[in-house]
Amino acid sequence: MPRSRGRRPAGSTTREDILAAATHLFGEHGYPGTTLRAIAREADVDTRLVTHYFGTKQNLFVAVVDFPFDPDQLAGAVLSEGPDRAGYRLAQVVVRMFDDPGTRQSMTGLVRAAASEDDAALLVRDVLSERMLTPLARLLGEDEPELRASLIGSQLVGYIFSRYVLSLPGIPDEDPDRLAAAVGPVLQHYLTGALEEAVPR
Amino acid sequence: MPRSRGRRPAGSTTREDILAAATHLFGEHGYPGTTLRAIAREADVDTRLVTHYFGTKQNLFVAVVDFPFDPDQLAGAVLSEGPDRAGYRLAQVVVRMFDDPGTRQSMTGLVRAAASEDDAALLVRDVLSERMLTPLARLLGEDEPELRASLIGSQLVGYIFSRYVLSLPGIPDEDPDRLAAAVGPVLQHYLTGALEEAVPR
Numbered sequence: 001m002p003r004s005r006g007r008r009p010a011g012s013t014t015r016e017d018i019l020a021a022a023t024h025l026f027g028e029h030g031y032p033g034t035t036l037r038a039i040a041r042e043a044d045v046d047t048r049l050v051t052h053y054f055g056t057k058q059n060l061f062v063a064v065v066d067f068p069f070d071p072d073q074l075a076g077a078v079l080s081e082g083p084d085r086a087g088y089r090l091a092q093v094v095v096r097m098f099d100d101p102g103t104r105q106s107m108t109g110l111v112r113a114a115a116s117e118d119d120a121a122l123l124v125r126d127v128l129s130e131r132m133l134t135p136l137a138r139l140l141g142e143d144e145p146e147l148r149a150s151l152i153g154s155q156l157v158g159y160i161f162s163r164y165v166l167s168l169p170g171i172p173d174e175d176p177d178r179l180a181a182a183v184g185p186v187l188q189h190y191l192t193g194a195l196e197e198a199v200p201r
Numbered sequence: 202m203p204r205s206r207g208r209r210p211a212g213s214t215t216r217e218d219i220l221a222a223a224t225h226l227f228g229e230h231g232y233p234g235t236t237l238r239a240i241a242r243e244a245d246v247d248t249r250l251v252t253h254y255f256g257t258k259q260n261l262f263v264a265v266v267d268f269p270f271d272p273d274q275l276a277g278a279v280l281s282e283g284p285d286r287a288g289y290r291l292a293q294v295v296v297r298m299f300d301d302p303g304t305r306q307s308m309t310g311l312v313r314a315a316a317s318e319d320d321a322a323l324l325v326r327d328v329l330s331e332r333m334l335t336p337l338a339r340l341l342g343e344d345e346p347e348l349r350a351s352l353i354g355s356q357l358v359g360y361i362f363s364r365y366v367l368s369l370p371g372i373p374d375e376d377p378d379r380l381a382a383a384v385g386p387v388l389q390h391y392l393t394g395a396l397e398e399a400v401p402r
């Protein structure tokens with residue numbers, strides 16, 4: 001079957017073909033099992049075009065995954081109710097995001113892959129720390145935004161791992177809003193709390 | 202070379218032979234790559250004897266890993282400075298435990314393995330939740346000890362994963378006591394805090 005889509009601009013069609021091929025292959029073979037070359041073959045384009053449009057496999061994955069928000073715009077959503085509610089809002093966004101089966105499957109698969117694939121570990125680190133959490137911590141203007149972002153990342157990755165990989169008891173059956181309420185103060189502590197104090201003597 | 206160790210009681214020697222073989226093989230091939238059968242062969246005993254002494258591969262691993270404490274006695278150590286310091290003490294115990302390269306290697310390997318091996322996931326869940334954290338949460342007498350234990354587990358597993366698998370920025374270079382101070386209030390919240398409140402409106 002011919003790939004031509006008539007009068008649509010060639011650039012736009014190619015980009016969409018690549019996204020469709022990537023969605024299909026990431027879904028079928030997971031992140032580590034999918035190469036840019038295979039995506040290019042499925043989209044019937046040259047691999048260099050994939051690189052031209054998306055740069056890296058990481059970027060392409062981010063473009064494909066059905067995030068309920070643009071990772072780069074997370075901070076705005078989380079800060080919408082003010083800095084004192086940011087931890088709770090962030091917990092709520094993440095917990096609800098995992099209520100969607102497709103998102104849950106791709107994100108859990110990515111965390112599983114990160115345990116054995118450097119490439120996947122790099123992607124998780126990049127999206128979670130550099131694109132989502134460090135900008136958020138910077139906006140709040142506290143000291144050590146990068147450490148704060150990493151501490152939040154440790155709790156969020158731990159939540160995904162405990163709930164969907166280890167199935168720790170109690171967590172799987174909890175209602176999402178209760179979980180957000182339990183985890184919210186923790187994220188708030190990491191976002192705006194005193195990291196060196198608050199230990200009673 | 203003959204295996205006889207002279208006048209030592211036969212039972213004790215067998216148990217030690219199994220432990221030595223397990224230490225060697227877990228270290229060499231990791232948790233998922235080591236079978237009870239291979240350990241029995243290396244120890245020159247029948248597999249049923251391994252089962253007799255240790256029950257399961259999980260139990261044998263726990264006996265072999267160089268925990269700086271008996272998992273069943275963690276609660277005592279963590280509560281030694283009173284309930285208000287339990288979160289900080291627990292963070293300190295875990296962070297310091299990972300300062301030891303051997304412990305770090307075997308525990309990180311186990312968390313990595315848990316991402317793809319049900320058997321390893323079961324072991325992490327068993328040791329972390331049932332043997333270490335739920336008894337601790339029960340001793341503190343708060344409501345929902347199992348959920349509290351799992352929330353703590355999520356932060357501890359997340360700490361291991363972020364620091365040693367993802368290498369999130371900021372965390373790897375932090376000094377252990379600072380990290381324990383940053384994470385301590387979180388564990389304290391999960392141990393004794395109000396899980397449904399503390400969200401400002």
